[in-house]
Each structure stands twice: as structure tokens, then as C-alpha cells.
Amino acid sequence: MNRLCKSLMVLEIAVAAGLSVVAAQASAADPAKPDVNRGQAIATQVCASCHGADGNSTGGAYPKLAGQHPEYLVKELKDFKPQPGGKPPARNNPIMAGIAGALSDQDMVNVAAYFAAQAPKPGFAHNKATVPLGQQIYRGGIADKGVPACAACHGPTGQGIPSQYPRLSGQWSDYVVAQLTAFQQGPGARNNNDAMHAIASKLTDSEMKAVADYVAGLH
CATH class of the missing domain: 1.10.760.10 (Cytochrome c-like domain)
Incomplete structure (x- = not known):
């Protein structure tokens, strides 16, 4: 009986350890939650001159990012980078290629979350x-x-x-x-x-x- 109990205890410890490793691996694979404060810092230091500090750019040369879907912003940032297999970026923009290239995946998630949380200013038709x-x-x-x-x-x-x-x-x-x-x-x-x-x-x-x-x- 004692041997059986000890064997079960060893098995339980091994299973628990294995589950811990799997959980740690899954956690590492999942992107971290957005850090909006870090996103704001990136927006202020890197993005504001073109897109506005709150994502409301002042002219049509640069898109408004305020209120945009964060998943879409992350995708587009990644598209400015060279693609797997040595393929060129899906979007050709030398300025954005340099900016996106300096951002980690987590940076992209953070800044996208920040812009998504900002209130977009309304626009108007002119013609x-x-x-x-x-x-x-x-x-x-x-x-x-x-x-x-x-x-x-x-x-x-x-x-x-x-x-x-x-x-x-x-x-x-x-x-x-x-x-x-x-x-x-x-x-x-x-x-x-x-x-x-x-x-x-x-x-x-x-x-x-x-x-x-x-x-x-x-x-």
C-alpha cells in the first residue's frame, strides 16, 4: 500500500510539473495584454508628428488612426515589414517600413490599443x-x-x-x-x-x- 501511495504521489507530481510546463509555453506563445500607457509613449514619441498624438492627423497625407480596430492596425504595421521567405513588404512605404521595423510585436499591440481607444474626430464631404x-x-x-x-x-x-x-x-x-x-x-x-x-x-x-x-x- 505504501509503495502504491508513493507511486501515485510521484505520478501526481510529474503530471503537475508537465502541466506547468505546458501552461508556461502557452503563456509565452500568447501575446501579452496591451499596455496602453506604453502605447501612448510610442505614439507621442514616434507617431504624433504624422498621425497626431491622439490619432487624429491634421491632413489627408496621413490617415486618422483614432478609433481604428487594433487588430487591423497591428496587421498593417506588420505588412510594412519584409515578409517571410525574403519577400518584400506587402505595403511599400519607406517611412513606415523604418518605423515598423523598429517596433516589436508587443510594441505594435500596445500602440494599436492606444490609438483604438482614442475618439476619432468627424470628417466632412466637400464636393x-x-x-x-x-x-x-x-x-x-x-x-x-x-x-x-x-x-x-x-x-x-x-x-x-x-x-x-x-x-x-x-x-x-x-x-x-x-x-x-x-x-x-x-x-x-x-x-x-x-x-x-x-x-x-x-x-x-x-x-x-x-x-x-x-x-x-x-x-
Whole structure:
């Protein structure tokens, strides 16, 4: 009986030790929880000059990041880095390549969480004449070109879907046009979304400008 008890005790200790190792490995594999304070420090020191300290950039050359989905921000930051297998970055931007390259995965999680927690400032459409066309494309697409409605993925009010589709509500129209153009070009410009490449390739310059201006005032 004593031998049996001792054997069971040894087995229990071994199992407990094994479970501890597995738990430690799982914990190491999982990303740590976001540190918003650390994210704010990165935003202030690195991102503020272009995107604003609170993620509300002051002009269309740089996107508004406030209120953006954190999972999407992390994905895009990683896309500025060279890809596995020696492939070039999925998004070609020398400035952002340098910035993203200096950030660890945890830094990305932290700064994305900080920007996601900030309140986005509303935007406005500026070209009244093109609002009907922009609204038609955003809400109904262009059937004869096979262009789906933007709202199908980005939501009726432009809030997007976390980790998959970005928030567009209030985004600068100049920035949206620039990204649609980059999607048209694909490799060498922006090659990280096949669906958007196919969609943007079917839009004329005037259609891109119309939907981008509509998005700017969407809320």
C-alpha cells in the first residue's frame, strides 16, 4: 500500500510539473495584454508628428488612426515589414517600413490599443456634386462592373469589422483615394488585399474620388 501511495504521489507530481510546463509555453506563445500607457509613449514619441498624438492627423497625407480596430492596425504595421521567405513588404512605404521595423510585436499591440481607444474626430464631404455617386457606390456598388457595395464589408456607417475591415468613417478623402490607387497598382504599391485590388481596378478616378469624399463625411 505504501509503495502504491508513493507511486501515485510521484505520478501526481510529474503530471503537475508537465502541466506547468505546458501552461508556461502557452503563456509565452500568447501575446501579452496591451499596455496602453506604453502605447501612448510610442505614439507621442514616434507617431504624433504624422498621425497626431491622439490619432487624429491634421491632413489627408496621413490617415486618422483614432478609433481604428487594433487588430487591423497591428496587421498593417506588420505588412510594412519584409515578409517571410525574403519577400518584400506587402505595403511599400519607406517611412513606415523604418518605423515598423523598429517596433516589436508587443510594441505594435500596445500602440494599436492606444490609438483604438482614442475618439476619432468627424470628417466632412466637400464636393456636394459627387455625393450621390459616392453614396451609390458605397451603399449599392456598381452592378455592371461587378463592384460590390463598400458597406458590405465596411458597414453602413463605415465602422468596419474588427481585424478584417478597417473603419472608414470620417477618414480623409485624399488618403482614401491614395490607397485605392495603391490597390490598383498592386505589387510595388499595396499588395496586401486581393479583393481590394480587384475592386479598385474596376473604378475610374472620378468614382474613387466620389466614394472617398462620401466616406469622409460618413458617420
